[in-house]
Amino acid sequence: MEAYTGADVSEVSRSIGMDSRIGSKFLKASVGFGGSCFQKDILNLVYIASSLGLQEVADYWEQVILMNDYQKHRFARKIVKTLYNTVADKKIAFLGWAFKKDTNDTRESAAIYVAEKLLQEQANISIYDPKVKKEQIITDLENLGTLDPEAIHKRITVVSNPYEAMKEVHAVAILTEWDGFADYDWQKVYENMMKPAFVFDGRGILDLKNLTKIGFQLFSLGKSNTAVK
Incomplete structure (x- = not known):
């Protein structure tokens, strides 16, 4: 009944x-x-x-x-697949760790679970978030209980400068829609990245046309005119 x-x-x-x-x-x-x-x-x-x-x-x-869980895993798989099916020892920059902009709250943040999958694939991750501290990021990953704590400390780098986070990386992933990310000097970012330079916009905040013109291989969730298929 x-x-x-x-x-x-x-x-x-x-x-x-x-x-x-x-x-x-x-x-x-x-x-x-x-x-x-x-x-x-x-x-x-x-x-x-x-x-x-x-x-x-x-x-x-x-x-x-x-x-929602599938979307996080799908995003991580997209990064791995695009980087020629392996991210082992490759460096990936995360812009944003908080679950949304204007907060340092990381509870159930998508960034945690994307990082988990990439770390399981032996990636190195450089992280910049204007409000989230390194101690919180490490705690978030350790609390998953699925990763070797030693590997977390070895493969995670948290920096206070976004350009430093993106220096000599194979890819950049946008995980939080912080104001200002779209206004970075992306030409400068491109010049300091490994080539081909990949960007994965998980928040749909970047100017696809401009970044593609610079030379980026760009994937943006929810957009049809992406450079990476």
């Missing part, structure tokens, strides 16, 4: 619509959502639906979590 909550869908719709993030501000392609609340709230919804006998509803919302 199915159970019903007694909710008025018009009231639910009105409540959700009061959040200004819903709409164009929220519906953007990215490497995956993070933060302490969204995933927890969805999992609570899964539990409530299941406890009420609404298994199809529970399965539906659980797929949101599964697809």
Whole structure:
């Protein structure tokens, strides 16, 4: 027997619509959502639906979590595949570690899980985030319990200058949509990178036309006119 909550869908719709993030501000392609609340709230919804006998509803919302995890793994696999199916001992720069801009909150950040996959492939990662400290990044990775702590310390470098992070790297990955990333001197970045120079824009904030003109091999989530297929 199915159970019903007694909710008025018009009231639910009105409540959700009061959040200004819903709409164009929220519906953007990215490497995956993070933060302490969204995933927890969805999992609570899964539990409530299941406890009420609404298994199809529970399965539906659980797929949101599964697809979010898939997106992070897909992004990491794209990097590995594009770099000729191996990132072993190659250096990759991460721009951003926080789960969103203007915060130092790293809980469930997509960057953690992308880094996990690349470290498992023996990549070296250079990280720049304007607010997240090295100690937090190391803790985030160690807390996964899937990586050798010695390898984390060996293969992770955290720097305070974005240009230093991108110096002599094989690829750059945008993991947080920090203001200013798009305005870097990308010509300078290109000149100091290994060639071919790859950029993986996980937040869709870069000027594809300009960076491609400079010479980058560019992949941007949610965009059709990418240079890397």
